[in-house]
Each structure stands twice: as C-alpha cells, then as structure tokens.
Amino acid sequence: MRLAELSARSGVSTATIKYYLREGLLHPGRLITATQAEYDEEHLRRLRLVRALIQVGRIPVNSAREVLAALQDEDLDRNRRLGTAVWALPHGPAPDETHPATEAARRGADALLDRLGWSCGRSPGEPVTAPAYGMLVPAIAALSRLGYPCAVDDLEPYARAMERIAVTDLDLVDRYETPDEQVEAAVALTVLYEPVLLSLRRLAEAEESGRRFGAR
Incomplete structure (x- = not known):
C-alpha cells in the first residue's frame, strides 16, 4: 500500500x-x-x-x-x-528513600509478594527491581502516612484480583497469531486497558455503594 x-x-x-x-x-x-x-x-x-x-x-x-x-x-x-x-514504559516517581515510611512500605510490599509467591523475575534473596514495584512502595507508604489500611491482609485481595486480570490480559494476547504480534499486542493492551480498568473499578464501586448504602 x-x-x-x-x-x-x-x-x-x-x-x-x-x-x-x-x-x-x-x-x-x-x-x-x-x-x-x-x-x-x-x-x-x-x-x-x-x-x-x-x-x-x-x-x-x-x-x-x-x-x-x-x-x-x-x-x-x-x-x-x-x-x-x-x-521501558513510564512508571512515575521513584520512592522517597529519605522518608521513614518508605522502608516500612518496602517490607510490606516484600511480605505481600512472598505471600503471593510472585518472583517478579528475581532469584531468591535478590531485591525486586521492576519499575512497577517502585510504584507500589510509595503507594503503600502514602496509605500508611495518611492512616489508611495497607497491611498485607488488606492488599492481598487486590493482588488476587490482579492475578485474574493478568490471565484475561494474556488470553487476549493469545488471540494473535505470531510471537511478534503477541508481544506488540501485549504492550498496546497494557497502555490501552489501564484507563478501562480504572473506569470499570469506579463504576463497580458505584454499583456496590448503591447496593450497600443506597435507598432501600
């Protein structure tokens, strides 16, 4: 063409x-x-x-x-x-290593990954270097500083839901025929589906709020 x-x-x-x-x-x-x-x-x-x-x-x-x-x-x-x-995708700011909440958040993130059995591409005993982990630590630190629930028990249900979403993600990728198409689609869907996931979460919360707290 x-x-x-x-x-x-x-x-x-x-x-x-x-x-x-x-x-x-x-x-x-x-x-x-x-x-x-x-x-x-x-x-x-x-x-x-x-x-x-x-x-x-x-x-x-x-x-x-x-x-x-x-x-x-x-x-x-x-x-x-x-x-x-x-x-290589943008992942936001790195954790603030000078803040005392960061180290506690890192311990919490590590404990969560251990409970889930997620290696995150590392060998046993090695630190996690994935950029997404670098996003998780300050997010947990922010929750902790502001007094919101962020213990492993609080975060595990979210992580388990993400496991199911990851399966759905890669099921979509498997629809493509060649390895090159599959890898390209995986990256594109990572970018394009993140706003979809955020939107669906907010809609689902609105539905659940209506069931729990709405007028009977």
Missing part, C-alpha cells in the same frame, strides 16, 4: 507518519521509485502500536523508541521481550 492508504487505514495523518519514520518509530517502506515507498500490514500493525503509545498513552517519543527497540530484540524470548518493553 502507498502512504495515503496507510494513512487512511490507520487513521494517522501522512505528516505524522513521516514524523514517525524520521524518528525511527516506524521502519522505512520498500522503495518503488526514488520518491515513493510501499508499505505492508506489518507497518500498519506497528503504526497502531505507536499510536497507542504516543497518542493515547501520552508516552514521550524517546520512551516509545525504547519500547519498540525491546520488541525488536530477537535475542530475547517473548517473556523477556515483553518484560523489557513494559519496563
């Missing part, structure tokens, strides 16, 4: 596609003349991923480039490619 068709099918303007090509977010098409190139379904799939990362996920171009580089690393298996790509 030519550039105009790629634009029409993807919903991305030709100017934006050219920008993605210049930035290395989209690999060049096959030259058919000195000034024209031809694109295929792989370009369309990658363009949808780039759009999910940048236009929907609001991920900076440099971070998006890191994610895409990880996806293209054929020396890694699917699990490591996905982990490396998700690692």
Whole structure:
C-alpha cells in the first residue's frame, strides 16, 4: 500500500507518519521509485502500536523508541521481550528513600509478594527491581502516612484480583497469531486497558455503594 492508504487505514495523518519514520518509530517502506515507498500490514500493525503509545498513552517519543527497540530484540524470548518493553514504559516517581515510611512500605510490599509467591523475575534473596514495584512502595507508604489500611491482609485481595486480570490480559494476547504480534499486542493492551480498568473499578464501586448504602 502507498502512504495515503496507510494513512487512511490507520487513521494517522501522512505528516505524522513521516514524523514517525524520521524518528525511527516506524521502519522505512520498500522503495518503488526514488520518491515513493510501499508499505505492508506489518507497518500498519506497528503504526497502531505507536499510536497507542504516543497518542493515547501520552508516552514521550524517546520512551516509545525504547519500547519498540525491546520488541525488536530477537535475542530475547517473548517473556523477556515483553518484560523489557513494559519496563521501558513510564512508571512515575521513584520512592522517597529519605522518608521513614518508605522502608516500612518496602517490607510490606516484600511480605505481600512472598505471600503471593510472585518472583517478579528475581532469584531468591535478590531485591525486586521492576519499575512497577517502585510504584507500589510509595503507594503503600502514602496509605500508611495518611492512616489508611495497607497491611498485607488488606492488599492481598487486590493482588488476587490482579492475578485474574493478568490471565484475561494474556488470553487476549493469545488471540494473535505470531510471537511478534503477541508481544506488540501485549504492550498496546497494557497502555490501552489501564484507563478501562480504572473506569470499570469506579463504576463497580458505584454499583456496590448503591447496593450497600443506597435507598432501600
């Protein structure tokens, strides 16, 4: 397909596609003349991923480039490619190591992971280095500082619910045929489904609140 068709099918303007090509977010098409190139379904799939990362996920171009580089690393298996790509996504500020609540929160996070049996890619005795863990610790610290429940018993039901969601996530990914498509879809769905999960949680809370506290 030519550039105009790629634009029409993807919903991305030709100017934006050219920008993605210049930035290395989209690999060049096959030259058919000195000034024209031809694109295929792989370009369309990658363009949808780039759009999910940048236009929907609001991920900076440099971070998006890191994610895409990880996806293209054929020396890694699917699990490591996905982990490396998700690692490159923005994850918020690091824990404040100067605050006394941080160390207690880290102990709580470690105890939760031990109860769940989640290795988080580490060997026994090694610290957790995953960026998502770095998000969890300050979140627990904030709960603790403000006097809200954040013990392991309080957090475990949420983690168990996340286990079920993770199964659903990867069931969606398994619908794609090739390993490359599966890894790309996993990253795109990580970005695109997070607002869906937040919205559904708030809707579910509203329903439960109505059942518990609404007018009889």
